Amino acid sequence: MDLNTEMDPAGSPAIPEPLARAREASLRNVLLIEDSRVDARLVIGMLSSQGEGLQCTHVEKLADAIETLQTKHQDVVLLDLNLPDSSGYDTFFNIFRAVPKAAVLVLSSSEDEELAVRTVREGAQDYLVKGSFDARLLLRSIRYAFERRRAEEAVRQSDATVRAVFESSLDGILISGENDICEEANSAAAILFGLSRARLIGRNIHSFTPPDFEEAWKRFRESGSDHSQFWVQRGDGSRRLVECFFSAQVLPGRNLCILRDITEQESLEEQLRQSQKMEAVGRLAGGVAHDFNNILGIISGYAELIQINCKDESVVSRTGKILIATEKASSLTRQLLAFGRKQLMSPRLLDLSTVLTGISSMLQCLLGAEIQLVVHVGESLGHVRADQSQLEQVLLNLATNARDAMPEGGVLTIRVENCAMEAIPELPAGEYVRLSVTDTGMGMDAEIQSRIFEPFFTTKKDHSGLGLATVYGTVKQSGGYVTLNSAPSQGTTFNVYLPMVAVTKPDSATPGAVATPVSGQETILLVDDEDALREAASEYLESCGYKVLKASNGKDAIDILEAYQGRIDAVISDVVMPKVNGRALMDHVRRVRPDSAMLVISGYADDAVVRNGIFLETASFMQKPFTLQALSSKIRELIARK
Amino acid sequence: MMSGSLSPFWLSPRAQLTLEREVNVLTAQQINSKFESLKSTGFNPISLWERVGGDIELLGDLVEIFAEECPGMMARIEQAVASGNAAELQKTSHKFKGSVLQFSASDAAAIAADLEEMGRTNSMGNASHAFARLKEQVISLNAALGLMMSQAKPE
Numbered sequence: 203m204d205l206n207t208e209m210d211p212a213g214s215p216a217i218p219e220p221l222a223r224a225r226e227a228s229l230r231n232v233l234l235i236e237d238s239r240v241d242a243r244l245v246i247g248m249l250s251s252q253g254e255g256l257q258c259t260h261v262e263k264l265a266d267a268i269e270t271l272q273t274k275h276q277d278v279v280l281l282d283l284n285l286p287d288s289s290g291y292d293t294f295f296n297i298f299r300a301v302p303k304a305a306v307l308v309l310s311s312s313e314d315e316e317l318a319v320r321t322v323r324e325g326a327q328d329y330l331v332k333g334s335f336d337a338r339l340l341l342r343s344i345r346y347a348f349e350r351r352r353a354e355e356a357v358r359q360s361d362a363t364v365r366a367v368f369e370s371s372l373d374g375i376l377i378s379g380e381n382d383i384c385e386e387a388n389s390a391a392a393i394l395f396g397l398s399r400a401r402l403i404g405r406n407i408h409s410f411t412p413p414d415f416e417e418a419w420k421r422f423r424e425s426g427s428d429h430s431q432f433w434v435q436r437g438d439g440s441r442r443l444v445e446c447f448f449s450a451q452v453l454p455g456r457n458l459c460i461l462r463d464i465t466e467q468e469s470l471e472e473q474l475r476q477s478q479k480m481e482a483v484g485r486l487a488g489g490v491a492h493d494f495n496n497i498l499g500i501i502s503g504y505a506e507l508i509q510i511n512c513k514d515e516s517v518v519s520r521t522g523k524i525l526i527a528t529e530k531a532s533s534l535t536r537q538l539l540a541f542g543r544k545q546l547m548s549p550r551l552l553d554l555s556t557v558l559t560g561i562s563s564m565l566q567c568l569l570g571a572e573i574q575l576v577v578h579v580g581e582s583l584g585h586v587r588a589d590q591s592q593l594e595q596v597l598l599n600l601a602t603n604a605r606d607a608m609p610e611g612g613v614l615t616i617r618v619e620n621c622a623m624e625a626i627p628e629l630p631a632g633e634y635v636r637l638s639v640t641d642t643g644m645g646m647d648a649e650i651q652s653r654i655f656e657p658f659f660t661t662k663k664d665h666s667g668l669g670l671a672t673v674y675g676t677v678k679q680s681g682g683y684v685t686l687n688s689a690p691s692q693g694t695t696f697n698v699y700l701p702m703v704a705v706t707k708p709d710s711a712t713p714g715a716v717a718t719p720v721s722g723q724e725t726i727l728l729v730d731d732e733d734a735l736r737e738a739a740s741e742y743l744e745s746c747g748y749k750v751l752k753a754s755n756g757k758d759a760i761d762i763l764e765a766y767q768g769r770i771d772a773v774i775s776d777v778v779m780p781k782v783n784g785r786a787l788m789d790h791v792r793r794v795r796p797d798s799a800m801l802v803i804s805g806y807a808d809d810a811v812v813r814n815g816i817f818l819e820t821a822s823f824m825q826k827p828f829t830l831q832a833l834s835s836k837i838r839e840l841i842a843r844k
Numbered sequence: 845m846m847s848g849s850l851s852p853f854w855l856s857p858r859a860q861l862t863l864e865r866e867v868n869v870l871t872a873q874q875i876n877s878k879f880e881s882l883k884s885t886g887f888n889p890i891s892l893w894e895r896v897g898g899d900i901e902l903l904g905d906l907v908e909i910f911a912e913e914c915p916g917m918m919a920r921i922e923q924a925v926a927s928g929n930a931a932e933l934q935k936t937s938h939k940f941k942g943s944v945l946q947f948s949a950s951d952a953a954a955i956a957a958d959l960e961e962m963g964r965t966n967s968m969g970n971a972s973h974a975f976a977r978l979k980e981q982v983i984s985l986n987a988a989l990g991l992m993m994s995q996a997k998p999e
Binding site for chain 2: 237238239240241243244247248250251252282284289310311312331332333334335336337
């Protein structure tokens, strides 16, 4: 046997990594590093007689050994410390440095206790003195060395895995020991508390956690496990809501605390709750508005009829006041619908002063008695093109923000005025109407100002963080821009710039004025399940010269459409009715009397009408309540179009 | 190179183990009587026989290699003693000690250890004397190993 020849021929194909790992599971390869031919032959003979399936590679020099170890995995290394190119502890050190995962078993001619202890302490699995072992002892030592090394490697890998999980966890993890001293803290925990890990580890955990954490900690120490929520005040002043899971004695004397930042989750849940609440309020408002609008329609309809038929000036004047009151009530209904976002939004020419006047009573209610509302309207105020409901919402949101900034009360000043602007990145140069909302509240620092329009950004516990984001979006959608001036303790001013539109006075009926009927001779089918409203509209239209066919539901209307021999020039129909609803009726009209003009009337909001399937491309829509004069004008216009 | 078990392949692992043990026990009894005459204070042939697992071929290889290597090793020790090269004396004595330890030659190993220590401490006053004693032990050891080989061969 040629002992100087490496027993595993060099140049054999490299073992694939997965296979190599699989091989690690069983003892296969032994590297013998020995320059004495006698010793080498003996060891190889011993392995041959006892080592089933072992593949032994023999080299005589340290350099060859390192090269072999770097090219082929060896389960156990049998190492003589005194070699031609290295001696003593250095030999072990160099081998161990080259392949720290190898199981090294030292075979020495020296019974040097100090050297033996040193090598074993630094990673050698055993230290055998030549002449003191036979084949069985050598094999047993090899197997033990292999198993110990494998166990150590398993522990090392387990430690590495645990460490990786610990370090990469998105949840903060604290491990405390004796006297609640923080022994471990991961990066997520450091971020959560806004402190470096160095400022967490080694300190008592109660020195950087809030007082309610200490309460929860006491409960947890008593119960063994617990969970709790608390707010963490970070070093930078921001607050995070944290859910905390405790687990006692995960190791002897060690307690585990997992911290999950649920600020965003809580915020989203709050937004969902708010959204659901708003949805419910919207549905309620829509339902109330329907009935209320019908009632208002009856009141205003009969008031108009009185005005037309009565010659007594004082009665006319008083019914005019009734009409003004119904218009105000109608406006209130619209605001409710806007609040519930149940109206289709459509931009139109607006006078901001009118909008402001219309909503000021609601604003005052919103602000409460502690806050004084001051409104300044500039001279010759220009008009803007915007959705009135949206603008009202903008005002409500800005006022809400101002109110919250003045918990002790104060003054809210709303100013609308014309202004000429030079070009800025966000706006071209031109004429604008500026709406300024100024409070005398606590103001904001620069950092909060920089984020104030971000969706879901809020500095308040119970707010969705959508109010000012909505303001920003709405104003941008209207072609405008919003700016902010604020400083801590010096109040805040929001300036909303909307492009001025050159136009005459925007359209608006003047409630209370005596209506001038728009006459006609055509035949109209009027369908409404609200008897009083139907009668009032019918009487009015008849007084205008129309022939009016009346139906209290869709089915009666269809009967009339089928039976009536003459021409029906227009059909006016409510939407929500028993038996056959407005949609089905209009579909029928399209089929049987395609020449008839169609007008849909409803106390519901516009989108509710659309949801009921009324296609407004072929049928006009009027939302109740409306003046009878407006109704007659609309009918005249539709008939003329046909 | 070796691979696989040397036991008959048709036996179960348990049966193989039993057979090996019985063979070893028998061999040890025979060897005890055969090697008794070779036993001295400085050489334990039974221990050596056990170390090689009763493998006559292995023992033969070891003896042969030792016979080849021994003169060179002894010459290097002698040269180190003669030239007063303490480091070389420590190194060569240490290596020689390892080899004779494997042959259960405790007296030779002890003298080699003395020489190694003399080299390590650079106190080589008695080195020549120690080397002379080592030489005697090696001559005895070689003779004993030759006898052992002849007695260990099957009759």
